[in-house]
Amino acid sequence: MANCCASIESGKGRHEDGEPIGTNAAGEQKMDVAAIQHLLLERICLLKYKPGDQLKEAKLAREFGVSRTPVRDALNRISHLGLIESRNGVGTVVVGLSxxxxxxxxxxxxxxxxxxxxxxxxxxxxxxxxxxxxxxxxxxxxxxxxxxxxxxxxxxxxxxxxxxxxxxxxxxxxxxxxxxxxxxxxxxxxxxxxxxxxxxxxxxxxxxxxxxxxxxxxxxxxxxxxxxxxxxxxxxxxxxx
Amino acid sequence: MANCCASIESGKGRHEDGEPIGTNAAGEQKMDVAAIQHLLLERICLLKYKPGDQLKEAKLAREFGVSRTPVRDALNRISHLGLIESRNGVGTVVVGLSxxxxxxxxxxxxxxxxxxxxxxxxxxxxxxxxxxxxxxxxxxxxxxxxxxxxxxxxxxxxxxxxxxxxxxxxxxxxxxxxxxxxxxxxxxxxxxxxxxxxxxxxxxxxxxxxxxxxxxxxxxxxxxxxxxxxxxxxxxxxxxx
DNA sequence: GACAGGTTAGCTGTATGCAGCTTACCAGTG
DNA sequence: CACTGGTAAGCTGCATACAGCTAACCTGTC
Structure with a gap:
């Protein structure tokens, strides 16, 4: 329940993820798209991800022990809520509603x-x-x-x-x-x-x-x-x- | 507007798509995910796709002149409506609400x-x-x-x-x-x-x-x-x- | 002729390489 | 020191190959 190792980098502090910061690299079990979707939404609700934070597909994929594809699928499925925004060449950021x-x-x-x-x-x-x-x-x-x-x-x-x-x-x-x-x-x-x-x-x-x-x-x-x-x-x- | 060559096969009649039935193979311009999403939803609303119809990613991809990836993205983005259902090994079917x-x-x-x-x-x-x-x-x-x-x-x-x-x-x-x-x-x-x-x-x-x-x-x-x-x-x- | 079992075609799910686009960084110049 | 131009790193979007699964079909047997 208390998952404190969110795969995320906040705002400015771009501290070049040097692989294993807090994420037990191979310790995560494989998750399916539905589970990833649920987890991402929960992290947004619980402020583990705040507006401005950057969700990197590759990093999430590593955390969940899958490739980028399921992560992308999960992001697509929650895109209609307007809480995340993906821009080519930039990244996928959590956006606060106006x-x-x-x-x-x-x-x-x-x-x-x-x-x-x-x-x-x-x-x-x-x-x-x-x-x-x-x-x-x-x-x-x-x-x-x-x-x-x-x-x-x-x-x-x-x-x-x-x-x-x-x-x-x-x-x-x-x-x-x-x-x-x-x-x-x-x-x-x-x-x-x-x-x-x-x-x-x-x-x-x-x-x-x-x-x-x-x-x-x-x-x-x-x-x-x-x-x-x-x-x-x-x-x-x-x-x- | 009157697009009469929907990439679809209805119910039973699995008639082995022999490439060019009505779809002008290379005539379609490339569409982005948003356009595909809009088009698929419109086809469902306008009964071009009816419950039971099978939406094949590969065939849609050919019709829209893209790979399966953008089609999958579009399908994922409308999956929350409960109007389509993808099952591994079977296909993606249009479902009628109960x-x-x-x-x-x-x-x-x-x-x-x-x-x-x-x-x-x-x-x-x-x-x-x-x-x-x-x-x-x-x-x-x-x-x-x-x-x-x-x-x-x-x-x-x-x-x-x-x-x-x-x-x-x-x-x-x-x-x-x-x-x-x-x-x-x-x-x-x-x-x-x-x-x-x-x-x-x-x-x-x-x-x-x-x-x-x-x-x-x-x-x-x-x-x-x-x-x-x-x-x-x-x-x-x-x-x- | 009916039925059981293996085989095969075809679909979605996943992984991965590449292309295109942004942005941060850094060197060179005024 | 300020500023400009180029360069490189990193991200998403896309294409594609492969794996896993399902169902239909076909063959062999009773």
Missing amino acids: GEQIQHVYDVRLELACLLGKLSPITPTPDHLNALEDLLARAHIMRERFSADDYIAINHELNALIASMIGNTILRAMWLQLYVQAASTWHRVAETMGPDVVDALIDELNDLISAVKRGDAESIGHIQRVHISYGYIKVKTVFGI | GEQIQHVYDVRLELACLLGKLSPITPTPDHLNALEDLLARAHIMRERFSADDYIAINHELNALIASMIGNTILRAMWLQLYVQAASTWHRVAETMGPDVVDALIDELNDLISAVKRGDAESIGHIQRVHISYGYIKVKTVFGI
Whole structure:
């Protein structure tokens, strides 16, 4: 889970990869395209790759123990999200969405949240409840001692949990897509905000747990909407929109 | 526009492509990945490729005058739509969405339609009006003498026109994605329905023209919603949902 | 004639070499 | 010292050969 040896070079510091920096060269097992795709997206969401970072096909290929082809395939499959951009002769860079695009993403997320409970929601199971309470416990721990990485991880898992309650497969796919598009921005904002965001997260988790206990799937979307709106305001402040 | 020599083999008839059937071998100019991607999607929407058809990378590569690599890239970039499926050793086939998936697509489309006028719509220009009136004229001509291909083409262009009035780029992308996902199904239904659908299309175009003349961007989404609902009912009848 | 098993054709997945394009770097000149 | 021009390194885009897999076909047998 805690993969700390991302194959990446940040911004300016072009320090000529001298082969084995942190990557245990032959230690990685072969991954297929789907796994690579998932991993790359996760690294973008979790800020292991930040806007401006350069994703080099050859280096990723070495890390994953495959050739450039599967890596290229994975990059192509996530290209439609607008989070990476490949330019011939230059490289493939992670791009941050423009202020306008962020606004568009959030505007749509606010509207889609209301649909979560409307379009064939999945009734939460005890597993869902347990997962939520686990996240709440972790959030409480973090309240004592803030960690941006932990906050990001909890937020990430929470989103996956919410998505698993969306019965409409198309809506779920869009929900996940919008999350991915917003995640990098929001997490960078949350980093700068510090512990303040934890309280909001705890409030949200408490609301969600309460709704799940009542079996009130309808409310989950609206709780999400509140949380998204909260994040939107913070994002707007930082970006001066 | 009227490209009638699609590189494709339908269903069973595996008639051993003997090189030059209808494809002017070297006549095609080189296309880049984006163009190939656009063309493939259009062919799926316009029923040049129907569910069950096999898209062979090598054959497409020959048609477009490139190697398999750009074709594979294009296929990868549209794979997230769920309209094609590649299986090792078998081939890449066009897949029709399941009944449930169609339902999900239409349920979301109905909701998104209401947002068209809500999230930063673009005020229609005289160009939009002219385009709509052109489509209406073509629809009236088709009323005399029905042509499934013409109906499909008009519907296709209309959708692009509507999309061009969506200011929120994210919403526009989703709108286009949902159209592509629904297009193949709806157009196959429309084929079987025959001339009946033309009257509905004319009604819709008249409503849209009226709204555009009033400068009523808000209404466009709701007119779309009515039209989508009309199609949904027909689709449900055919698919017995 | 029906059926079982091997064989073969053909497809996608992968690896790899080459071409084209950018950019950083460095030497030469004012 | 500032600036310009050339050069080289490195990246993605593309082409191609090969490996692995699947399914259809054909032959031999009962």
